Amino acid sequence: MNPNYELPLDEADYSFGFLDEFAKREVRRTILKAIAIPGYQTPYASREMPMGRGFGTGGLQLTLSLIGQDDTLKVIDQGSDDSVNAVNLRHFVELTCPGVDTTERTSEATLIQSRHRIPEVELSESQVLILQVPYPDPLVVIEPSEAKRKVMHGEGDYSRLLTKLYEDIVQFDEITISHRYPTRINGHYVIDPSPIPRYDIPRLHRSKALVLLGAGREKKIYAVPPYTVAAPLAFDDVPFRTEDFSDEHGARRTCGRCGADDSFLDELIADDGSKVWQCSDSDYCNQRLAEPSHEVSA
Amino acid sequence: MPDHIRSAGTDWQPVAQQGAFRQIMNCFAYPGRLGQLATEAKHGLPLLLATLVDRSNRLADPHRLLDDDEHRRLGANSGTPEMAQFVVQPGVLPPDFQPILGSLENPEQGATLIVVAERLGTGASLHLSGPGIDGTATVAVQGVDPVWWQKREQWNAGFPLGVDMIVVAERQVLALPRTTRIDLKGAN
Numbered sequence: 001m002n003p004n005y006e007l008p009l010d011e012a013d014y015s016f017g018f019l020d021e022f023a024k025r026e027v028r029r030t031i032l033k034a035i036a037i038p039g040y041q042t043p044y045a046s047r048e049m050p051m052g053r054g055f056g057t058g059g060l061q062l063t064l065s066l067i068g069q070d071d072t073l074k075v076i077d078q079g080s081d082d083s084v085n086a087v088n089l090r091h092f093v094e095l096t097c098p099g100v101d102t103t104e105r106t107s108e109a110t111l112i113q114s115r116h117r118i119p120e121v122e123l124s125e126s127q128v129l130i131l132q133v134p135y136p137d138p139l140v141v142i143e144p145s146e147a148k149r150k151v152m153h154g155e156g157d158y159s160r161l162l163t164k165l166y167e168d169i170v171q172f173d174e175i176t177i178s179h180r181y182p183t184r185i186n187g188h189y190v191i192d193p194s195p196i197p198r199y200d201i202p203r204l205h206r207s208k209a210l211v212l213l214g215a216g217r218e219k220k221i222y223a224v225p226p227y228t229v230a231a232p233l234a235f236d237d238v239p240f241r242t243e244d245f246s247d248e249h250g251a252r253r254t255c256g257r258c259g260a261d262d263s264f265l266d267e268l269i270a271d272d273g274s275k276v277w278q279c280s281d282s283d284y285c286n287q288r289l290a291e292p293s294h295e296v297s298a
Numbered sequence: 299m300p301d302h303i304r305s306a307g308t309d310w311q312p313v314a315q316q317g318a319f320r321q322i323m324n325c326f327a328y329p330g331r332l333g334q335l336a337t338e339a340k341h342g343l344p345l346l347l348a349t350l351v352d353r354s355n356r357l358a359d360p361h362r363l364l365d366d367d368e369h370r371r372l373g374a375n376s377g378t379p380e381m382a383q384f385v386v387q388p389g390v391l392p393p394d395f396q397p398i399l400g401s402l403e404n405p406e407q408g409a410t411l412i413v414v415a416e417r418l419g420t421g422a423s424l425h426l427s428g429p430g431i432d433g434t435a436t437v438a439v440q441g442v443d444p445v446w447w448q449k450r451e452q453w454n455a456g457f458p459l460g461v462d463m464i465v466v467a468e469r470q471v472l473a474l475p476r477t478t479r480i481d482l483k484g485a486n
């Protein structure tokens with residue numbers, strides 16, 4: 001986010017949710033088509049926001065078009081509620097949507113706007129996950145023409161993308177994509193699921209919560225509806241795998257802070273130069289530390 | 299349809315439309331579930347339209363379910379059912395038009411059909427499956443001619459092309475996006 005953005009002095013001139021009602025209505029119409037055509041990059045007229053594109057404006061426009069005073073919003077960036085981007089986005093919504101509650105607890109949120117992660121705790125039907133997307137089209141690596149890409153998407157023709165993936169496998173002997181793993185939705189459209197790790201891809205599959213993805217710069221909205229097949233592209237001889245958190249002895253690494261052995265871990269360098277591992281989902285880590293049983297077992 | 303359906307003043311307020319949109323979005327996300335449109339009007343249709351339609355859309359209402367004042371307030375461009383993005387029709391009459399289905403490159407241009415039924419939750423049972431449905435779902439609809447379901451199946455035969463349906467009755471709403479399969483054996 002541009003740290004220099006300024007809200008006008010007289011905020012009262014702005015409607016609830018910052019966007020005007022025509023802009024919201026357009027985003028809302030686009031969301032319905034995106035849900036009806038799972039995985040299709042539905043175009044819309046992205047509005048200028050008081051921060052640079054690429055700072056979550058696509059996600060923010062979704063959030064602002066959905067949010068009402070009954071909502072509780074959580075904003076995370078790479079799993080953390082406290083990063084500068086997450087704090088700025090949350091602050092913007094608090095300023096422009098008076099009466100809306102915000103939270104850091106995944107379980108309390110009705111709307112979760114996120115960059116780079118899906119929360120560890122399984123989402124429910126009463127939640128909506130909004131993912132910020134920098135690059136929406138997985139075909140851009142093999143086809144520069146958007147007109148041609150749109151035909152390929154419409155036909156569900158991903159043969160060239162599969163060939164490219166397979167060439168990488170032959171060259172590097174494994175699937176090297178760490179983030180933005182191409183994933184086929186409901187057997188037709190392949191999406192860029194945003195820069196979430198491979199670890200998070202299975203969470204899209206038959207999710208109880210609606211997942212909306214917004215790319216502000218590219219002016220696209222797409223969706224993974226609930227209870228919908230989300231299948232990472234894979235080959236019989238090279239199956240899809242999530243990140244391996246085994247140590248040199250083959251044991252699952254644990255979080256150095258809360259001891260979790262079932263979470264996505266970030267590798268950090270401690271003061272003494274040694275490597276430590278910690279939950280990337282800060283709320284998950286904090287909730288584990290707060291459990292009464294934790295001190296007993298630790 | 300003896301009388302025109304009339305809006306309430308609150309239907310035009312942003313807060314009502316935000317609440318209505320969340321109900322409608324939930325219906326699209328979970329086809330078969332009924333949403334409630336919170337309106338002071340007798341019918342949810344005006345709030346539904348005010349939430350989704352404005353001057354940037356083409357709306358067809360060939361049976362004039364809403365009167366001229368309501369249409370003026372919506373501000374949409376009027377069009378025929380064959381060329382409109384949004385088409386309002388009474389469910390009791392079988393469809394007599396060919397809606398826009400969109401294109402391979404732009405399937406989102408397929409029309410949204412708003413079918414006004416008599417009741418939701420009672421009537422003929424529809425058995426549904428597809429995205430947003432955990433297995434199968436059943437919903438009862440009263441006052442929609444069965445020809446609608448046959449036509450819908452034809453219009454939606456070539457995914458991603460197709461039409462998305464919103465059924466509204468009184469203040470209740472049901473969405474049938476193009477991906478929802480209706481088992482027609484159950485519809486009569």
Ligand SMILES: [Zn+2]
Pocket residue numbers: 255256257258259260278279284285286288
């Ligand atoms: Zn932890």
